[in-house]
Amino acid sequence: MGKDVLVFGEIRNGELKKVVKELIAAAAVITGETGGAVDAVLVGAGAEKEASGISGYGLRKIAVVDDDAVADYSSEGYAAVLASLVGEEGYGYVLMGATSMGRDLGPRAAARVDGVMFSDCVEVRIDGGALVARRPVYSGKLFVELTPEGDGPVFISIRPNNIAPAGESGGSSEIAAKPSGVDRAAIRAIVSEIIPLAGGRPDVTEADVIVSGGRAMKEESNFRMLEKLADLFGGAVGASRAAVDAGYAEQPIQVGQTGKVVNPKLYIACGISGAIQHLAGMRTSKVIVAINKDASAPIFEKAHYGIVGDLFEVVPILTEELEKMLQ
Ligand SMILES: Cc1cc2nc3c(=O)[nH]c(=O)nc-3n(C[C@H](O)[C@H](O)[C@H](O)COP(=O)(O)OP(=O)(O)OC[C@H]3O[C@@H](n4cnc5c(N)ncnc54)[C@H](O)[C@@H]3O)c2cc1C
Incomplete structure (x- = not known):
C-alpha cells in the first residue's frame, strides 16, 4: 500500500467545500506517521480557480481536471x-467529505481499484503502522474502529465539521491540469442542475450555528421566526x-438519522422532543440549546442549556435581545 494521501477537493456550485481543509488536516495526521505526501484533486467547473485557494x-x-x-x-x-489517479500515483489513502457527493462517489471509486471503503468517519490515525478509522454506529450511541486488510488503497469519507481545518503552512503546491480521460457519451447519469434551497440559506452540514424547528412550529410560515x-x-x-413530513420545512434541511448529520458550534432546538433519530443527527453539536414547553422532553437530557417555555414567546425574546447585543 502506498504511503501518500489523495484528498478529493469537492466543488459545489463552483466553490470548494469547507470540509476540504478538514480533510487536508486529517491527511496530515496520516502522513505524519507514514512519511508520505498529501496531494489533492479538484474536478469540474471552478477547479482551476479553487485550486489556487488551497495551494500553500x-x-x-x-x-485540476476540468473538461466537458x-x-x-x-x-x-x-x-x-x-x-x-490512484492507479497512476499509487496512493495508499483517498479522503473525501461524507457529503452527498462523497457518499455517492467513494464506494464506486473504491470498487474500481479494488480498494477498501470506510464511510462516515469522525477520526483517522495511524496506530502501530496501521490505519485506524473511527466511525459512529447505532445512531451515534457507539463507535467502532476499523483497520483495513489487504494491500488495496483505503478510501475514507469524513463527516464535515469534525476535524479542525488545516491552516496555511506557507509555500505553494504544484498545480497541474489533467485530462479526465472520460467519455461523456458513456456516462449514464449526470447531475445537470443543482436547485438551491429557497432563500439561498447556508447548508446545515457546514453551518456553525443551526436553529432547528420541530412539529411544534405548527406551520411553514412560522419558520420565518x-x-x-x-x-x-x-x-x-x-x-x-416531523416538521418536514408535515410540510413545514424542506427535506434537505432535515436533521437526523434519515436526514443530515450536523456538527455545528451551536444548535438551537425549538419545539423538538429529542427522539433518538433526531439526536443521531445533532448529538455531537458543541453547544445544544433546547426550547420546549415540556420540562420532561428527552431533548433536555442532551442539551447544555434548556429553556422550558413556549417557543412562540421565547424565540422572539431571544432574537430581540441578541439584536440589542449586536447593535
Ligand atoms: C426510521 C426512522 C427514521 C427517522 N429519522 C428521523 C430524522 O432523520 N430526523 C428526525 O428529526 N426524526 C426522525 N424520525 C422521527 C422521530 O422518531 C420523531 O418522530 C421526530 O424526530 C419527532 O419530531 P419532533 O420532535 O419535531 O416532534 P414531536 O416528537 O411531536 O415533538 C414536538 C415537541 O415540541 C414540544 N412543543 C409543542 N409545542 C411547543 C411550543 N409551543 N413551544 C415549545 N415546545 C413545544 C413538545 O413538548 C414536544 O416535545 C425517524 C423515525 C424513524 C422510525
Missing part, C-alpha cells in the same frame, strides 16, 4: 478520474422529520 496548505501537488466530460458531477465520471434568529448568526435553519 501543505499539499505537494494539486491535479466532468464539468458536471456524475458518479461514473468522477469515480473514473479518482481511480485512474427561526430564519430571523439564524440570520443574526449567519446560521442555517434545520428541521425535525
Whole structure:
C-alpha cells in the first residue's frame, strides 16, 4: 500500500467545500506517521480557480481536471478520474467529505481499484503502522474502529465539521491540469442542475450555528421566526422529520438519522422532543440549546442549556435581545 494521501477537493456550485481543509488536516495526521505526501484533486467547473485557494496548505501537488466530460458531477465520471489517479500515483489513502457527493462517489471509486471503503468517519490515525478509522454506529450511541486488510488503497469519507481545518503552512503546491480521460457519451447519469434551497440559506452540514424547528412550529410560515434568529448568526435553519413530513420545512434541511448529520458550534432546538433519530443527527453539536414547553422532553437530557417555555414567546425574546447585543 502506498504511503501518500489523495484528498478529493469537492466543488459545489463552483466553490470548494469547507470540509476540504478538514480533510487536508486529517491527511496530515496520516502522513505524519507514514512519511508520505498529501496531494489533492479538484474536478469540474471552478477547479482551476479553487485550486489556487488551497495551494500553500501543505499539499505537494494539486491535479485540476476540468473538461466537458466532468464539468458536471456524475458518479461514473468522477469515480473514473479518482481511480485512474490512484492507479497512476499509487496512493495508499483517498479522503473525501461524507457529503452527498462523497457518499455517492467513494464506494464506486473504491470498487474500481479494488480498494477498501470506510464511510462516515469522525477520526483517522495511524496506530502501530496501521490505519485506524473511527466511525459512529447505532445512531451515534457507539463507535467502532476499523483497520483495513489487504494491500488495496483505503478510501475514507469524513463527516464535515469534525476535524479542525488545516491552516496555511506557507509555500505553494504544484498545480497541474489533467485530462479526465472520460467519455461523456458513456456516462449514464449526470447531475445537470443543482436547485438551491429557497432563500439561498447556508447548508446545515457546514453551518456553525443551526436553529432547528420541530412539529411544534405548527406551520411553514412560522419558520420565518427561526430564519430571523439564524440570520443574526449567519446560521442555517434545520428541521425535525416531523416538521418536514408535515410540510413545514424542506427535506434537505432535515436533521437526523434519515436526514443530515450536523456538527455545528451551536444548535438551537425549538419545539423538538429529542427522539433518538433526531439526536443521531445533532448529538455531537458543541453547544445544544433546547426550547420546549415540556420540562420532561428527552431533548433536555442532551442539551447544555434548556429553556422550558413556549417557543412562540421565547424565540422572539431571544432574537430581540441578541439584536440589542449586536447593535
Ligand atoms: C426510521 C426512522 C427514521 C427517522 N429519522 C428521523 C430524522 O432523520 N430526523 C428526525 O428529526 N426524526 C426522525 N424520525 C422521527 C422521530 O422518531 C420523531 O418522530 C421526530 O424526530 C419527532 O419530531 P419532533 O420532535 O419535531 O416532534 P414531536 O416528537 O411531536 O415533538 C414536538 C415537541 O415540541 C414540544 N412543543 C409543542 N409545542 C411547543 C411550543 N409551543 N413551544 C415549545 N415546545 C413545544 C413538545 O413538548 C414536544 O416535545 C425517524 C423515525 C424513524 C422510525
